[in-house]
Amino acid sequence: MDSARNSVGEEMHRFVAELYPICRSLTGQGVRETLRIIGREIPLEQREVASGTRVFDWVVPREWNIRDAYIKNSAGERVVDFRKSNLHVVSYSVPVKARMRLAELKPHLYSLPAHPEWIPYRTTYYSEDWGFCLSHRRLSELPDDEYEVCIDASLTDGKLVWGECYIPGEHVEEVLISCHVCHPSLCNDNLSGIAVATRLAKELAARKPRYSYRVLFIPGTIGSIAWLALNEKQVQRIRHGLVVTCVGDGGRFTYKRSRRGNAEIDQAVEQVLRHAGFAYTVQEFFPYGYDERQYCSPGFDLPVGCLMRSPHGSFPEYHTSADNLELVQPRYLAESLARYLEVVEVLEHNRTYVNTQPKCEPQLGRRGLYQSIGGDSDAARGNLAMLWVLNLSDGGHSLLDIARRADMPFGVVRNAATALCRHGLLREAPQDTALNQEALHVAQIT
Numbered sequence: 113m114d115s116a117r118n119s120v121g122e123e124m125h126r127f128v129a130e131l132y133p134i135c136r137s138l139t140g141q142g143v144r145e146t147l148r149i150i151g152r153e154i155p156l157e158q159r160e161v162a163s164g165t166r167v168f169d170w171v172v173p174r175e176w177n178i179r180d181a182y183i184k185n186s187a188g189e190r191v192v193d194f195r196k197s198n199l200h201v202v203s204y205s206v207p208v209k210a211r212m213r214l215a216e217l218k219p220h221l222y223s224l225p226a227h228p229e230w231i232p233y234r235t236t237y238y239s240e241d242w243g244f245c246l247s248h249r250r251l252s253e254l255p256d257d258e259y260e261v262c263i264d265a266s267l268t269d270g271k272l273v274w275g276e277c278y279i280p281g282e283h284v285e286e287v288l289i290s291c292h293v294c295h296p297s298l299c300n301d302n303l304s305g306i307a308v309a310t311r312l313a314k315e316l317a318a319r320k321p322r323y324s325y326r327v328l329f330i331p332g333t334i335g336s337i338a339w340l341a342l343n344e345k346q347v348q349r350i351r352h353g354l355v356v357t358c359v360g361d362g363g364r365f366t367y368k369r370s371r372r373g374n375a376e377i378d379q380a381v382e383q384v385l386r387h388a389g390f391a392y393t394v395q396e397f398f399p400y401g402y403d404e405r406q407y408c409s410p411g412f413d414l415p416v417g418c419l420m421r422s423p424h425g426s427f428p429e430y431h432t433s434a435d436n437l438e439l440v441q442p443r444y445l446a447e448s449l450a451r452y453l454e455v456v457e458v459l460e461h462n463r464t465y466v467n468t469q470p471k472c473e474p475q476l477g478r479r480g481l482y483q484s485i486g487g488d489s490d491a492a493r494g495n496l497a498m499l500w501v502l503n504l505s506d507g508g509h510s511l512l513d514i515a516r517r518a519d520m521p522f523g524v525v526r527n528a529a530t531a532l533c534r535h536g537l538l539r540e541a542p543q544d545t546a547l548n549q550e551a552l553h554v555a556q557i558t
């Protein structure tokens with residue numbers, strides 16, 4: 113099991129390494145190339161919307177493509193070179209070709225004095241500007257000189273593109289998995305999420321799940337806004353959702369609740385983390401962060417949380433060249449994928465049952481049920497789980513409710529329910545109350 117998990121971690125890390133050199137941004141060839149590589153792993157449809165299209169209060173930006181960029185000294189040497197790191201150019205910089213003294217150039221140079229060897233990551237998405245990012249050491253070594261500055265980029269009417277992997281299940285109700293694809297060579301904040309979401313989609317596509325799954329690979333903010341604008345009619349199918357980001361570092365797991373705060377997805381993730389054997393943190397929803405901000409805007413209020421490890425901004429390497437292939441490690445990716453799969457297991461198997469013999473406890477020993485679960489060490493817990501399931505299965509408590517109340521891993525409670533069903537002591541409730549409540553909520557907002 114552990115070696116299988118390690119090899120999955122290695123595979124995801126290799127995937128991150130393959131995507132690492134590509135210069136991604138909100139738009140442009142880097143995103144297309146990234147989607148092409150993801151599409152090699154899973155069935156992925158590429159969707160697009162034209163620059164200038166209004167999406168709610170926003171306008172789809174022009175497409176940015178970059179070929180080369182550098183700062184050359186008077187000897188003609190590249191002292192800053194885009195070909196060495198795509199972080200050197202402020203993303204969405206307008207094209208520049210000029211000569212200038214250091215004093216004139218300096219307002220366009222960004223560095224991190226606190227981490228003099230690291231290159232920062234900067235963007236200028238929504239204002240026309242240009243700039244270069246470089247290590248503070250390199251910046252402080254630049255002599256006064258006449259520099260040749262070149263950003264060979266284009267900003268033209270084009271398309272915003274994103275990838276969508278739809279995995280049909282038994283029901284049209286959907287689980288939304290969303291990750292952003294707009295960062296250049298940054299591993300934890302961006303590529304780790306892409307790797308885990310791709311692998312998760314691959315595993316789901318090999319099954320016939322109960323829910324349908326929609327995995328989105330979108331540019332941050334404008335991508336989710338465009339997706340919501342173009343899919344407004346179908347969002348009511350979304351029963352649960354998670355934003356995948358920062359899942360490759362060694363930090364503890366962090367779950368940011370949906371705006372609703374107590375949706376089934378919130379309960380499911382917290383139940384998984386509680387029994388996963390790692391320290392973890394739960395955050396209440398706040399209107400900042402990743403695309404959960406859009407999914408949880410009040411006009412949608414979708415049950416979408418964000419399961420990550422170290423949150424954005426909380427690790428020093430965040431948005432710098434130190435968020436690299438060493439920060440992200442195979443085993444951390446593998447652990448993150450495992451948590452996501454456990455959450456999927458809860459969502460897939462969370463049902464509500466009715467005890468067919470509710471007057472006093474049925475005699476379990478006579479039916480051999482006391483022996484039918486697990487090994488010796490697990491037997492006591494399995495027996496207790498059966499008693500919990502029998503007691504609370506009145507049509508008003510789902511298996512997840514029961515696992516939470518009994519403070520047991522979901523799988524133990526689910527196994528107990530399976531055994532009880534086999535002996536006719538439990539049957540599925542005619543109406544899934546939990547789902548109905550979700551449906552009611554959706555009806556109220558649409």
Ligand SMILES: [Zn+2]
Pocket residue numbers: 295301424431
């Ligand atoms: Zn970021």
